[in-house]
Amino acid sequence: MNTAKRKRLESKGWKVGTAEEFLSFSPEESAYVELKLALSKTLQETRREKKMTQEQLARLLKSSQSRVAKMELSDPSVSLDLLVRSLLALGTSRKNLVRMLA
Amino acid sequence: MNTAKRKRLESKGWKVGTAEEFLSFSPEESAYVELKLALSKTLQETRREKKMTQEQLARLLKSSQSRVAKMELSDPSVSLDLLVRSLLALGTSRKNLVRMLA
C-alpha cells in the first residue's frame, strides 16, 4: 500500500526501537503480508526440496542471490509478483500454488 | 519475464500486425498471464456485484479510473500485486481469493 515507511514494519512483525510507528494494520494489509509470507515460505521449501542453493535458484530466475534471500525472508522490497513468478519458474503448478495459499 | 516487448503480447492473446513477434510463451509465462486474467475477471465481477463504477472503485483504492480500467483489462502495465491488493481492499477474503484462482 502506500508509504515505504510502513513497509519497514511488515516482514518480521514489528520493530522495537522505532517508537513513532506502532500502528496496527488494516485487515487487507494483514492479508497481503500473510499472503507474501505464505509464498516466501513455499519458495524456500521448494528450493530446499530441489536441493538448490540460493545462488543456483538466482541463476535459474536470472536474479541474484541477495534477492532470493530477500524473497525467502519476505522482505518488504519484494513484490507478490516476483514471488509468484519465481514459484512458477520452479515448476509449481497453479493447482499447487493455490493449495499452498489455501 | 523480462522485456517490456513481450508484455505487449500478453493481455489480448496476441497482436496481429507486429510480425516480428510471434514467440510462444513458456509454461510459466502462460501461467502468470492466466493468473492475472483470473484476477482481473474477478475484480470486475466483484466491482459490478457491488454496483460500483470504475471511478468509485478508484477512489476506494486511492487510484484512478484509468488504472482500474487497465486492471480489469489485465493490461501488461498492471502487476499481480495491484490486482491482489485491490481485491483484498474490496473485501475479498483469502479463502475467496484462493477459490477464484483454483
Next chain:
DNA sequence: ACAACATATGTCAAATTTGACATACTGTCA
C-alpha cells in the same frame, strides 16, 4: 582456529509500475 560454502543485509542505478491527466470510445436516454 581456519577455510569454504551458504545465507543475510545494505546500498544504488536501472527498470518497471503507479496515479493522474487528457482524450477517445460506447452505450443509453430523451
Next chain:
DNA sequence: TGACAGTATGTCAAATTTGACATATGTTGT
C-alpha cells in the same frame, strides 16, 4: 440528434521494484 455516464487508451513524472554488488554473518568440516 445530442448530452451524458461509464469505460478505454495513450502518455508521463514520480514512486516502487529489481538485479547487482559489497560485505557481514552464519554453518560445517578439518
